[in-house]
Amino acid sequence: MEGQFKPGSDFAKFLDNNDPLGYVRKRFYIKENCIYMCGNSLGLASKDSEETALKVLDKWKNEGVNIWNVDDNKYYMYSMHLAKLMTPIVGADHDEIAIVSATTVNIHQLISTFYKPTKDRYKILIDNINFPTDRYAIESQVRLKGYTPEEAIKVIECTDKYIEEDDVIAAMTEDVTIVFLPVVYYRTAQVLDTKKITEAAKERGILIGWDLCHAVGVLEMDFKSLDIDFAVWCTYKYLNGGPGSPAALYINRKHFNHQPGLAGWFGNLSETQFMLRQNFEHRKDAGGWQIGTPPLLSMGALEGSLKIFADVGMVAIRKKSLRITGYLIYLIDEKLTKFGFSVGNLREDSKRGGHVCLEHDEGYRISLAMKARGVIPDFRDPNVIRLAPTALYTSYEEVYNMVDIIIDIVKNETYKEFSVKRNLVV
């Protein structure tokens, strides 16, 4: 990164003036006097989302129950409609994607679909630094099959903040039937080598599933060439779908013949769903893994935000994301390390997701002082301030100004005015 960037505010302005994605920012609602760095948790609202959300509301107002029939059954088939917009973001066919439920529910859905333990092969391989909901879901799934988590879950114990791909591969023993890992880690934004791990799993006859919550909308993904078995992701972080927007699941088409672990009437063939027969006729595409009635109002907001991705494209998004997070890391190295901060990310571009992991022993109180100054980060124990300058709506000048605010907070020790007691949501 040395040499690429310069320390002064003029340089931030120069980067903004030469930012090919600078024009996209005006599609979002950006609050005045606020530097939003939390797109890794909940992306900002866009005018596009507002328009499509209001459109769904309007259909409901005008059509009542007929909403399911208007516009060529668009809303009845809304998952498929949104899956088409998701296609270029993950590099899969649209019929391999369903927009449905929450990520955690989709993990239940896909593990219950693919977990077919035998006497010799019954272990699911995970790690101990992933966002914990994944493990909660998987533990309950093995219990449902009569195992204890200790028997059937093989955990790669990472002592540090990162996971080594070679440790993952070494743990792929003959008793493992599924590997399930995140593409990007929620604390340090480490990116795993999905190709290396997927190939190793396939060579050993192990099914491979990925959690893309922190990767989707940041990294270029190509499920087709990776040939993974299944995946899940949320849409409220970098995809800006809104609080509680529905999640997504991916099923490689070679698995369409599996029965869903959690079946429901929206997974029935569309042609016979409303014949309401007692026998379930499974739809042989990812839509067959839907369960119940889709939440149209929150899907409405997602439609608009996905249109922005369709317009901008993942190549340009990844390029800007790397540049703006790289710029932030440069400023941290130049200006913040002398105040006890360190960068928790791995240094290679290829190993960095969409956020910068800023570590400090007083990280929690500093994050509260930042919020009081109009900068919105989040905090993850024990010492991580997560900062996500996003490709679509963050300017380089905001990054520059944020670093100045942090310097002011630590120099004047204003963070000491805040309590160490954790808020309910941090």
Ligand SMILES: Cc1ncc(COP(=O)(O)O)c(C=O)c1O
């Ligand atoms: C890696 C990962 N998986 C799953 C989740 C949870 O997703 P949901 O709340 O949609 O179930 C999150 C964050 O919320 C996450 O970061």
Ligand SMILES: Nc1c(O)cccc1C(=O)C[C@H](N)C(=O)O
């Ligand atoms: N899903 C969240 C929520 O409902 C409230 C607050 C934060 C979140 C998050 O996204 C947490 C997130 N997965 C994380 O990486 O910490």
